Each structure stands twice: as C-alpha cells, then as structure tokens.
Amino acid sequence: MGIQVKRNTGVMGGATKVSLSVGGEKVKKLSNNEEYRIDANQGPVKIKANQMYFGSAEIEVEDQSVVEIKINQTALLLFVLSMVFLLVGVMVSPLVIGIGVVGTLVTMIYATKLV
Incomplete structure (x- = not known):
C-alpha cells in the first residue's frame, strides 16, 4: 500500500521546500501542503525531513502509515x-x-x- 507523507508547515515554514530522505537518500522536495507516497514493500522504512539547516530525527515508519511534517x-x-x-x-x-x-x-x- 505505502506510506503517505504530507507537509503541513504553514506560513512560517513555507519559505523553502522540505527535502524528504528515505533510507538516507533524498527522494523528493515537498512544498507546503504537498503529499508524497513511499512504497514500503520490504517492511519498515527510515525517513527524515530537512529544511535549510532545520531537520528532523530519522524515524522508522511501518507500511500503511500517514506521516505529517510540521515546523518545530x-x-x-x-x-x-x-x-x-x-x-x-x-x-x-x-x-x-x-x-x-x-x-x-x-x-x-x-x-x-x-x-
């Protein structure tokens, strides 16, 4: 089925795009309110989001999950x-x-x- 990732950073976080990394590899740059689906056929996937020098901790996500990226x-x-x-x-x-x-x-x- 896959993992759904949605960016919801609002006005303050909307100045630049957010880089989405899956398994240590950048796969997509998300604009505000943009969604991206990750295939997770092999089991849990590690994802991380970065915006300029702001970043998130790498998390492990199971298949059929919904992840929302918010501003810190x-x-x-x-x-x-x-x-x-x-x-x-x-x-x-x-x-x-x-x-x-x-x-x-x-x-x-x-x-x-x-x-």
Whole structure:
C-alpha cells in the first residue's frame, strides 16, 4: 500500500521546500501542503525531513502509515529571538550581538537534533 507523507508547515515554514530522505537518500522536495507516497514493500522504512539547516530525527515508519511534517515551533522561536538580538545589537552594544550569535548557534544545534 505505502506510506503517505504530507507537509503541513504553514506560513512560517513555507519559505523553502522540505527535502524528504528515505533510507538516507533524498527522494523528493515537498512544498507546503504537498503529499508524497513511499512504497514500503520490504517492511519498515527510515525517513527524515530537512529544511535549510532545520531537520528532523530519522524515524522508522511501518507500511500503511500517514506521516505529517510540521515546523518545530521551539526552534523557530529561538531563531526569531536570535535574529532580534542581532539586529538590536547593531544599534545598542556588541554584547547584545554576542548574545544573538550564541543564540543562533544554539538554535542551529537544537534544530539539527544534535543535542
């Protein structure tokens, strides 16, 4: 039957396409609200989604499953706050710029699931 993957990232996640990897190989770039069907004849399949440097953990999915790709709200909030610190820091102080840079690095690490 197959595995149905649907992207539902909304307005904030709709700026770029999401790369869908199956078994470590990129198979499709999904736009917002786009669906893709994966054949799973050999049993469970490992899938992963990436958007720019934001990514998901690799998950194992059984046949006849429905997977929905959503935006990571926490990573998005951290990213926006870091950008605000960077922009305000240009006008205020180098210390605030440093906080923004550290925040951006933390966001990148968190978003790629390295923690």
